[in-house]
Amino acid sequence: MEACVIHGALDLRLDKVKEPELSDNYVKVRIRAGGICGSDLHYFSNGRIGDFIIREPLIPGHEVAGEVCAVGAKVSTLKPGDRVAIHPGRSCGRCPRCREGRPNLCQSVFYMGSASRFPHMQGGFCEFVSVDESQCHKISTDIAFPLIAFAEPLSVALHAVHRAGDIMGRKVLITGAGPIGQLLLLAARRAGAGDVVVTDLLDSSLGKARQIGAAATINVGRTPDALTETSRAIDGFDVAFEVSGAAPALNSAIDAVHPGATIVQVGSLPAGPQGVTANRIMAKELDVRGAFRFGNVFADAVACLEKGLIDVSPLLTAVVPMANAGEAFLMAKDREHHLKVVIEF
Ligand SMILES: [Zn+2]
Ligand SMILES: [Zn+2]
Incomplete structure (x- = not known):
C-alpha cells in the first residue's frame, strides 16, 4: 500500500x-x-x-x-x-x-x-x-x-476544558489561535464559558476566532500591552488555556489571570527549561495544570460532531x-x- x-x-x-x-x-x-x-x-x-x-x-x-x-x-x-x-x-x-x-x-x-x-x-x-x-x-x-x-483534536480540546474544571460563566483566555486554540474556543463556549478572549500573532487566525465566538481577540505581536490592559479592565481572567506552546505566552497567562486562577498548559513547549516566572505561581496561588492528549472523551467528541453540537x-x-x-x-x-x-x- x-x-x-x-x-x-x-x-x-x-x-x-x-x-x-x-x-x-x-x-x-x-x-x-x-x-x-x-x-x-x-x-x-x-x-x-x-x-x-x-x-x-x-x-x-x-x-x-x-x-x-x-x-x-x-x-x-x-x-x-x-x-x-x-x-x-x-x-x-x-x-x-x-x-x-x-x-x-x-x-x-x-x-x-x-x-x-x-x-x-x-x-x-x-x-x-x-x-x-x-x-x-x-x-x-x-x-x-x-x-x-x-474527533481527535476535538478530544484534546474537550479534555483541556475538563482539566480546567467548571468554566460556566467564567472569563476565559486562550493564548494561541491555531486549530487546537480554535477548537478549545468552541469547546469552552459549549461548556458555558462567559467571554472568551483569544490571542495570537496572526490577524487571519484571530478573525476566524471572532467569527466562531471569541468575545475579543488580541494580536500580541502588534499590541503587546493590550492583554495587560484587558486583564486589568476585567480584574483578571478566571481560567487561561496556553495553547501556543511558547514560554512568553505562558508568562503572559500567569500575568493575565487573577490570583487563585487556573492555567491549563495545552501547547507543547520546547524541551528543556523555559524561563517561566514560576514564583508568580506561588505568589498568586495559581493552579497550573497540564493537559496531555486526552482521556476518556473520544466518544463525546464523536457525539459532538455527529449531533452538530460543535460545528x-x-x-x-x-x-x-x-x-x-x-x-x-x-x-x-x-x-x-x-x-x-x-x-x-
Ligand atoms: Zn492531533
Ligand atoms: Zn496503562
Missing part, C-alpha cells in the same frame, strides 16, 4: 509499505481522511517534537477516519462498510494510571504516528491501518470523513488528495492562510 513517510526534517515521501495484518480482535480500516496536526508538522519541519525525535522513517497521522474493510474473527460490533473515527491511542488498561481512568498517562500506550518510543509507532497517513476494535467509533450519520477526522467546519481550510501530501503539509504550515488541512486517502 502507499503511505506518507517522514524520513527526516522536510523529507516527506510517498512510499510503498507492507499492508498491516489483521488479528482476531482487530479491524482493518481503509483510511479516507487524515487531519494534519501540529505534532505532524513538528515532525515534518524539524524531525522532532519536544523530546520525541525521529530515528527511523515514520508514517505520521493520528487524526484519521475511514471505512471498515475487514474484521478479525473475534470482532463483534463492526462490519465491513461501517464508517469509523479511529481513536489513535491504545493504552494497556492494567497500569495504575489506566485503572485511575487516566489512560492518556499510560506509560505503555501505543499512539499512532508518534516517535515517543522506538521502534516508532506508525501512524494513519496511509491506505490501510489495523487497529483494535475498541479504537473504532462507529459513525451513525452522514457527516463527511474530513469532519470526522476532527468544526469553519476550521477546515483545505482537503488535499494523498498524491499531493507534501503540498498539504506545506499548506498546513502556512498558518496565515490555513487552519486544519485534511488529506484524503
Whole structure:
C-alpha cells in the first residue's frame, strides 16, 4: 500500500509499505481522511517534537477516519462498510494510571504516528491501518470523513476544558489561535464559558476566532500591552488555556489571570527549561495544570460532531488528495492562510 513517510526534517515521501495484518480482535480500516496536526508538522519541519525525535522513517497521522474493510474473527460490533473515527491511542488498561481512568498517562500506550518510543509507532497517513476494535467509533450519520477526522483534536480540546474544571460563566483566555486554540474556543463556549478572549500573532487566525465566538481577540505581536490592559479592565481572567506552546505566552497567562486562577498548559513547549516566572505561581496561588492528549472523551467528541453540537467546519481550510501530501503539509504550515488541512486517502 502507499503511505506518507517522514524520513527526516522536510523529507516527506510517498512510499510503498507492507499492508498491516489483521488479528482476531482487530479491524482493518481503509483510511479516507487524515487531519494534519501540529505534532505532524513538528515532525515534518524539524524531525522532532519536544523530546520525541525521529530515528527511523515514520508514517505520521493520528487524526484519521475511514471505512471498515475487514474484521478479525473475534470482532463483534463492526462490519465491513461501517464508517469509523479511529481513536489513535491504545493504552494497556492494567497500569495504575489506566485503572485511575487516566489512560492518556499510560506509560505503555501505543499512539499512532508518534516517535515517543522506538521502534516508532506508525501512524494513519496511509491506505490501510489495523487497529483494535475498541479504537473504532462507529459513525451513525452522514457527516463527511474530513469532519470526522476532527474527533481527535476535538478530544484534546474537550479534555483541556475538563482539566480546567467548571468554566460556566467564567472569563476565559486562550493564548494561541491555531486549530487546537480554535477548537478549545468552541469547546469552552459549549461548556458555558462567559467571554472568551483569544490571542495570537496572526490577524487571519484571530478573525476566524471572532467569527466562531471569541468575545475579543488580541494580536500580541502588534499590541503587546493590550492583554495587560484587558486583564486589568476585567480584574483578571478566571481560567487561561496556553495553547501556543511558547514560554512568553505562558508568562503572559500567569500575568493575565487573577490570583487563585487556573492555567491549563495545552501547547507543547520546547524541551528543556523555559524561563517561566514560576514564583508568580506561588505568589498568586495559581493552579497550573497540564493537559496531555486526552482521556476518556473520544466518544463525546464523536457525539459532538455527529449531533452538530460543535460545528468544526469553519476550521477546515483545505482537503488535499494523498498524491499531493507534501503540498498539504506545506499548506498546513502556512498558518496565515490555513487552519486544519485534511488529506484524503
Ligand atoms: Zn492531533
Ligand atoms: Zn496503562
